[in-house]
Structure formats: structure tokens, C-alpha cells
Amino acid sequence: MADTVQATAPSRGHDKLMIGQSAVSIYTAHAILILGIVVVAFPIYYTFVASTHTLQTILRPPLPMLPGGHFIENYSEALFGGVGRIGGVPVSTLLWNTTIVAFGIAIGKIVISILSAYAIVFFRFPFRMFFFWLIFITLMLPVEVRILPTYKVMVDLGLIDTYTGLIVPLIASATATLLFRQFFLTIPGELVEAARVDGAGPYRFFKDILLPLSRTNIAALFVILFIYGWAQYLWPLLVTNRNDMNTIVIALKKMVSFADADTEWHLVMVTSMLAILPPILVVVFMQRWFVRGLVDTEK
Amino acid sequence: MTPRVVFPNKILPYLLVAPQLAITLVFFYWPASQALYQSMLKEDPFGLKSQFVWFANFAKVLSDPNYLNSIRVTAIFSVSTAAVSMIAALLLAVMADKVVRSRGLYRTLMIWPYAVAPAIAGMLWLFLFNPSIGSLAYLLRQMGIAWDPLLKGDQAMVLVVMAAAWKQISYNFLFFVAGLQAIPKTLIEAAAIDGAREMKRFWTIVFPLLAPTTFFLLVVNTVYAFFDTFGIIHAVTGGGPGKSTETLVYKVYNDGFVNLILGDSAAQSVILMIIVIALTAVQFRYVERKVHYG
Numbered sequence: 001m002a003d004t005v006q007a008t009a010p011s012r013g014h015d016k017l018m019i020g021q022s023a024v025s026i027y028t029a030h031a032i033l034i035l036g037i038v039v040v041a042f043p044i045y046y047t048f049v050a051s052t053h054t055l056q057t058i059l060r061p062p063l064p065m066l067p068g069g070h071f072i073e074n075y076s077e078a079l080f081g082g083v084g085r086i087g088g089v090p091v092s093t094l095l096w097n098t099t100i101v102a103f104g105i106a107i108g109k110i111v112i113s114i115l116s117a118y119a120i121v122f123f124r125f126p127f128r129m130f131f132f133w134l135i136f137i138t139l140m141l142p143v144e145v146r147i148l149p150t151y152k153v154m155v156d157l158g159l160i161d162t163y164t165g166l167i168v169p170l171i172a173s174a175t176a177t178l179l180f181r182q183f184f185l186t187i188p189g190e191l192v193e194a195a196r197v198d199g200a201g202p203y204r205f206f207k208d209i210l211l212p213l214s215r216t217n218i219a220a221l222f223v224i225l226f227i228y229g230w231a232q233y234l235w236p237l238l239v240t241n242r243n244d245m246n247t248i249v250i251a252l253k254k255m256v257s258f259a260d261a262d263t264e265w266h267l268v269m270v271t272s273m274l275a276i277l278p279p280i281l282v283v284v285f286m287q288r289w290f291v292r293g294l295v296d297t298e299k
Numbered sequence: 300m301t302p303r304v305v306f307p308n309k310i311l312p313y314l315l316v317a318p319q320l321a322i323t324l325v326f327f328y329w330p331a332s333q334a335l336y337q338s339m340l341k342e343d344p345f346g347l348k349s350q351f352v353w354f355a356n357f358a359k360v361l362s363d364p365n366y367l368n369s370i371r372v373t374a375i376f377s378v379s380t381a382a383v384s385m386i387a388a389l390l391l392a393v394m395a396d397k398v399v400r401s402r403g404l405y406r407t408l409m410i411w412p413y414a415v416a417p418a419i420a421g422m423l424w425l426f427l428f429n430p431s432i433g434s435l436a437y438l439l440r441q442m443g444i445a446w447d448p449l450l451k452g453d454q455a456m457v458l459v460v461m462a463a464a465w466k467q468i469s470y471n472f473l474f475f476v477a478g479l480q481a482i483p484k485t486l487i488e489a490a491a492i493d494g495a496r497e498m499k500r501f502w503t504i505v506f507p508l509l510a511p512t513t514f515f516l517l518v519v520n521t522v523y524a525f526f527d528t529f530g531i532i533h534a535v536t537g538g539g540p541g542k543s544t545e546t547l548v549y550k551v552y553n554d555g556f557v558n559l560i561l562g563d564s565a566a567q568s569v570i571l572m573i574i575v576i577a578l579t580a581v582q583f584r585y586v587e588r589k590v591h592y593g
Binding site: 025032040043044046047058059062063113118119122123131138144145147149152169201202205227232237256265272276279291 | 438551555
């Protein structure tokens with residue numbers, strides 16, 4: 001067949017053709033991929049374009065396909081001016097809240113999971129496996145299945161509208177504990193023995209040997225957990241009432257109303273962009289860790 | 300394998316597990332047991348007295364047409380979401396597996412929707428398709444289609460499925476690409492030499508060898524569609540119009556938190572708990588051994 005090229009033959013472009021692959025099918029592949037990326041990127045591009053136009057332009061669809069000239073105006077109005085519908089809270093406050101929550105959840109989860117995994121793997125004590133199972137079973141109790149009683153606990157503890165309330169209930173994580181446990185089990189006993197012979201106690205061993213060895217795992221987990229924390233919806237919806245304690249995702253939902261004509265769409269678009277940007281930057285710049293973390297946490 | 304060498308410490312290990320256990324007990328076990336207990340209680344509307352009714356709440360919930368409707372909605376929603384995002388991701392992954400040039404670039408551009416929160420993914424699609432300002436809604440109307448997802452139930456369903464599937468494509472894409480890379484190229488080349496055309500090679504070799512990945516993604520996507528899409532439903536449709544997009548999780552929230560029907564909501568929570576336990580069991584029973592072919 002004319003369009004089949006041998007594996008060793010120089011390829012057109014830089015794509016090396018396998019036996020049975022035709023150049024046409026490679027071009028088709030590129031075309032489909034580009035189309036796929038356009039579809040995947042379009043909603044975000046559209047929102048970006050909308051965020052640079054005036055409210056009047058947005059209200060008269062179709063929207064122009066190129067950015068308008070109101071970038072600085074819209075972004076500074078949203079970031080520092082305050083948005084009427086959510087009680088005049090500026091978006092910078094929301095970004096600050098969400099950053100604290102995302103960091104708090106990611107760091108909190110990593111700290112308490114690494115500690116409990118350390119105890120379960122490197123110590124022997126009564127009820128060890130019982131504790132392990134207690135932690136493991138929480139996999140099966142997502143917030144969604146215990147909404148009201150958990151809310152009641154929050155009210156009783158006075159944690160509504162606090163950072164503690166937004167963060168602490170979400171940092172118990174079976175997944176992270178399992179991940180660290182699995183990793184610790186691969187550490188050879190000789191290493192522990194050598195450390196003990198050299199006089200290292202549990203604290204020294206943890207700080208000087210275990211933590212440095214876990215760096216990759218921690219980085220991978222951090223990316224996944226940061227995104228997880230940033231994307232939280234149901235929980236912040238339950239435990240925040242005050243507008244200035246909202247996360248950006250919840251505030252965005254509150255800003256949009258279809259019943260009223262006075263939704264400030266240009267500010268909504270700006271807020272959407274600002275809500276998307278930080279986690280996207282984390283994914284793109286920490287791509288290696290991200291992919292690793294994703295694969296690890298699903299094991 | 301557990302390392303045999305351990306630290307001989309009596310108190311320290313308890314201190315190390317204490318933080319996680321404390322949080323787990325206060326925020327997981329206590330509320331979950333309350334949900335179990337409440338699911339068997341009947342409270343009067345003022346919350347003044349309650350009566351233990353065993354499984355009456357479950358019987359009531361399971362015979363409630365609204366609940367049956369939300370089971371149906373959830374089934375349609377999760378099957379469509381999983382199907383749309385997995386088919387799209389598989390197609391793109393197969394294409395990405397073919398090309399060498401700019402493969403890394405394609406991957407980078409494909410994975411970032413993962414970072415978009417589900418609720419915001421819903422918003423983005425709403426911007427495009429809402430009847431008052433959406434440009435694509437405008438185009439649809441120009442084409443003579445009566446598009447209004449705020450009034451028409453099936454259109455609302457299409458909208459939330461698109462948003463939910465869109466967000467999940469990147470995740471499925473990454474796993475399919477990894478699955479494809481694990482298939483030995485020699486196998487495919489051998490088939491090519493024997494004269495099998497591209498489509499035939501895909502369906503008889505690649506697709507069966509991808510089965511473990513596909514099955515794993517099916518479970519993960521179901522869990523995602525059941526639980527993680529609350530934000531999409533809440534932000535985009537609020538379960539409406541009518542009850543056409545009211546999924547099980549949304550109904551638990553709505554009955555318990557908005558309508559304050561505690562017994563019913565708790566019974567629904569317990570049913571959901573059983574579903575999660577079943578899904579987790581499936582995940583660990585089959586997915587752990589990813590090498591089960593066929």
C-alpha cells in the first residue's frame with residue numbers, strides 16, 4: 001500500500017510513523033487534537049473575553065470574539081471596589097479567604113496524615129490496626145452523606161464563619177494516610193535499624209530521614225490537595241453565612257442571578273477568571289507533580 | 300511487607316495518631332452515627348418531640364415519587380456524564396498516542412480544566428448557554444431552536460451533563476494516555492503486518508487491552524458524577540426546572556438543609572452511604588488488581 005511507511009523511514013514532520021500508520025492518519029490525529037483543545041479551552045477563553053468588555057456589550061449577545069478594552073477597569077473594580085450583590089466585599093478578600101482555605105486544607109491533610117501513617121508503620125502499639133481501619137473507613141463517609149449532623153456539630157462548636165470551620169473538618173483524609181503508609185512500607189528495615197544503631201530516636205529519624213525521602217510524595221499530594229481545597233463547594237456553602245467569609249466559588253454563585261436584571265456580568269466574568277487562575281497555574285507549573293499525584297492518589 | 304524494625308515507644312504513637320483520630324471522630328463518626336439514628340426518628344415539624352419509627356422513614360423515602368425521580372435523574376446524569384467524557388477522552392488519547400510532535404504541548408493544553416472547580420465549570424457553560432446573555436444560546440435561537448435551559452428540563456440536563464463531562468475529560472485523558480502507553484507497540488505492528496486496518500486494530504487489540512483502565516475510570520467517573528457534581532447542579536440549575544436535574548445528593552441537601560425534613564434527609568443520607576460503600580468496595584475489589592484482562 002502506498003500510504004504505509006516503514007518504521008525506520010524518515011517521517012514527514014517530526015512524527016515517526018509506525019508500521020501500518022499513514023501520514024494522512026497522523027494529520028487527522030493532529031486535527032482532532034487541535035479541535036479537542038479548542039473545545040476544551042473555549043469556555044475559558046469566552047469568559048476571559050467577556051471579562052474585558054463592558055456590561056452593556058455583554059448584555060447584547062453575541063459577544064465579540066476578541067478581548068475588549070476594559071481589562072484594567074473591570075479587574076480593578078472587582079478586585080478592590082467591592083461587588084454590590086455580595087455585600088460590597090471586594091474580590092481580593094475572597095481570593096485571600098480561598099487561598100487560606102486551600103493552603104490550610106492541603107497542609108493540614110499532609111501533616112496529620114504523615115503523622116498517623118508514621119505511627120502506624122513504625123510503631124507497634126495496642127489498637128494499631130483498629131485505628132488504621134477507623135481512618136480507612138472515612139473513605140466511605142464523604143460530607144455529602146452526613147450534611148445535617150455535621151452542620152450541627154459546627155454550630156455546637158461555634159465554628160460557623162471561621163477559617164477553622166472551613167478547614168479542620170476537611171483535613172481528615174484516608175487517601176493521604178493510605179498513600180504515606182504505602183510509601184513508608186517500601187522503606188527498607190535496614191535503614192531504620194542503621195538509624196537506630198547510630199543513636200537516632202523517632203524524632204531524628206522522622207526529621208532527617210523520612211521527611212527528605214517523602215519530598216516527592218508530599219509535593220505530588222500538595223498539588224492535588226490544593227486543587228481539592230480550592231474547589232470545595234458544599235462545605236463552604238454550609239459553614240459560611242457572612243459575605244466576607246465566603247470562598248470565591250461560593251461568592252460567584254451568589255453574584256449570579258437570572259431572575260433579576262441587575263447581575264453585574266462584567267464583574268462576574270472577572271471573578272470567574274480570578275477563581276480559575278490560581279489552580280490552573282498550579283497545575284501547569286507543577287505538571288510533573290500533578291500527574292504523579294493524580295496517579296498515586298487513585299491507586 | 301511491614302518493616303520488622305520499629306521504635307519501642309509506648310506513648311508517642313498515640314500522640315501521633317491523635318490529631319487525625321480526633322478529627323475523624325468529631326467530624327465523621329459522630330455525625331454519621333447521628334445520621335443513622337435520625338434516619339429512624341420521626342420529628343414533629345417544630346422539633347419538639349420525636350419518636351423512634353425504625354425503618355418507616357426509609358419506606359417513605361423509597362416510595363416517594365420525588366425520590367424515585369431523583370434516582371432516575373442521577374442515573375441519566377451519571378451515565379451520560381461518564382459516557383460523554385470517557386468517549387471524548389478516549390478519542391483524544393488515541394490521537395495523542397499516535398503523534399510525537401508537540402505531544403507534551405497537547406497534554407499541557409488538555410489537562411488544565413481539571414483545575415477548574417466543578418461549580419465554576421458549570422458557570423462557564425452557563426455563560427455560553429444561558430438565554431439572556433449566552434452567545435451560543437443566541438446562535439441556537441438564530442438557528443430556530445427554542446433553547447431555554449432555565450425552563451426546559453431536558454435542555455437543563457444537557458447543559459449540566461456537558462459542564463460535568465467537560466471538567467472530567469482531562470482526568471480521563473491522562474489515564475487513557477497512560478493506559479495506551481502500556482500497550483506494547485510490537486503487538487499493534489504485528490497486527491498491521493498481518494493486514495489489520497486501523498479500526499480493526501483498535502477494536503481487537505487496543506480496546507480490549509485498555510479494559511482495566513476503562514473499568515477503573517468508569518468507577519471513578521460514577522463516584523464523581525454522584526458526589527462531586529453537587530456544585531454544578533447547585534450553581535447552574537438548582538435542581539430545576541421542576542425537579543428535572545435534582546440528583547440524589549442535591550435532594551439530601553435540599554430536603555435537610557432547605558426544607559428541614561430531617562428524618563427523610565437522614566434516611567436519604569444513609570442510602571447514599573450504602574451506595575458509597577458499594578462503590579468503594581467495587582473499586583478496591585476490582586480496581587486494585589488493574590491487570591485483570593477481560
